[in-house]
Amino acid sequence: MVKELDEKIETLPDHVGWRLWQASRAWQAEFAAAMRAAGHGWFTEARAGLLGHITRNGMRQSALIERSAISKQAIQQLLDGLEAEGIVERLPDPQDGRGKLVRYTSKGLDALRDGDRVKMEIERRYVSRIGEERFTALMGALRALAAGQAAAMDEDTGAQGEVVESK
Amino acid sequence: MVKELDEKIETLPDHVGWRLWQASRAWQAEFAAAMRAAGHGWFTEARAGLLGHITRNGMRQSALIERSAISKQAIQQLLDGLEAEGIVERLPDPQDGRGKLVRYTSKGLDALRDGDRVKMEIERRYVSRIGEERFTALMGALRALAAGQAAAMDEDTGAQGEVVESK
DNA sequence: TCCGTATAGTCAAGATACTTGACGATAATC
DNA sequence: GATTATCGTCAAGTATCTTGACTATACGGA
Missing domain, CATH: 1.10.10.10 (Winged helix-like DNA-binding domain superfamily/Winged helix DNA-binding domain)
Known part of the structure; x- marks a missing residue:
């Protein structure tokens, strides 16, 4: 009975929101794991x-x-x-x-330095995974999206609007 | 006094992780707001x-x-x-x-339907914001990333690997 | 100078979204 | 039948965030 219906079982979603969430979570998990592995268990x-x-x-x-x-x-x-x-x-x-x-504190600054290193490592992995061109396109699209969003909320609540070009 | 130091103030980060997180949060906020506006306050x-x-x-x-x-x-x-x-x-x-x-429940199914509608609306907004080409590139990169990630964890923990094509 | 008001930070309590651990009930296996 | 595994539940605790009430300091006039 249920079997025939199961043929039509939905797969997990494939829209922007889901993809963004998924990618964001994966990045965070990778980063947090690397940080903890680097001895920053408080992370x-x-x-x-x-x-x-x-x-x-x-x-x-x-x-x-x-x-x-x-x-x-x-x-x-x-x-x-x-x-x-x-x-x-x-x-x-x-x-x-x-x-x-x-x-x-100096401990905090150490962690920041490790964090920067880890970020670069992950980024390198991403590039080698999907290719430089795609990675660049990804970053470009994400930046454009952020800029558009900031513009869309126009009532400058600060914080978001200054994200990109400020320096 | 503080002013001179402020010249050197760091801007918010601009790496993949941050961008993904930012975009993901923005999408979720937009979606949740639309859902609540559509009467699904439990969302x-x-x-x-x-x-x-x-x-x-x-x-x-x-x-x-x-x-x-x-x-x-x-x-x-x-x-x-x-x-x-x-x-x-x-x-x-x-x-x-x-x-x-x-x-x-039927109430739940109603909510799903509204959810689909809202998702499409947001997606349309995104496309008009950054252009169709960029949007396509974004989705492509995100999918490639997800596929690469699934492959990278190779010890199939399920859940992630079967995301797209499974059936 | 004193007074009202705005700002910076704290304290307390509660909500949400999780976690681990222990448990009872049913199923599967031998 | 006895053992073992699976399914769901109950209880308690943690992390992250919220709103509301409060204290201390600063500032801008009368």
């Missing part, structure tokens, strides 16, 4: 997302809130964790008694 | 991820566990939620007293 996806916004010179917690899209409370909790792991440290801002500066 | 990203694995004919809960990568407990909890929302229903499997069949 998680959420933390990575936040670290991507912290400049190497350190920055105000409030600036971090603007740059990343999540609530200040979430950021604080993530920072609590990162601080406990010894990746970043929080210092009082000498210019503003209310503020705090978030800065990488 | 969340995690639920979408699971629903993407449930065929329209319904399937065994255990089959669902194999297909999606997450633990059976997580699946159960997601199904609990979906069942409470009236999107799916669980019936005893007549062929196996231990098993249960997960099936869409």
Whole structure:
């Protein structure tokens, strides 16, 4: 009974959203695995997302809130964790008694360096997997998409619009 | 004071991983917003991820566990939620007293239909945003990447390898 | 100077989406 | 029948994020 219907079983989807999700997940899994293998066991996806916004010179917690899209409370909790792991440290801002500066520790900077290396390795693997031409096309399309999206939301919420050309 | 340092502020990253993540998040946000706007307020990203694995004919809960990568407990909890929302229903499997069949309710099928419509709309928007050629290149690269990844893990853990052509 | 208001960060509580571990019930195998 | 494996459930804990309430500091006037 069910058997005949099973002939028509759907395969997993094959639209942009699914493909993007799939590729994104695969990248993250590869990156996280490599980072953990490199001795950075504290590494998680959420933390990575936040670290991507912290400049190497350190920055105000409030600036971090603007740059990343999540609530200040979430950021604080993530920072609590990162601080406990010894990746970043929080210092009082000498210019503003209310503020705090978030800065990488040397352990954190080490992790960043490893992260850069891992990223390049993965990128190399990707290129060898699908060919340079396709890879370039992929990046071009993704950048165009991001630029289009930023333009589409036009009410500049910041953060997204400055992604590409700023430097 | 801080200003001079800000000249050297790092921009947001521009590597594959970041771009994929960014694009994936943007797609999901757009999709979820459209779904909620279409009256499917129960819609969340995690639920979408699971629903993407449930065929329209319904399937065994255990089959669902194999297909999606997450633990059976997580699946159960997601199904609990979906069942409470009236999107799916669980019936005893007549062929196996231990098993249960997960099936869409008519409300669930309605949502799927809306989902398909929304997906196509978004895809159309994407095409008009970056051009058909680029969009095609994007899809091609993403598919190649997925195929390469499936091949790379070679120890067929299932789930990933069978994505496209399986049947 | 004092006062109102905005900003920076914290504390507390709760929701969601997972995890591992232990368990009962049914099926399959020998 | 006894053993072993599979299917689903229950319970508890973790990570990540949310909203709401609060404190401390800064700033911009009267």
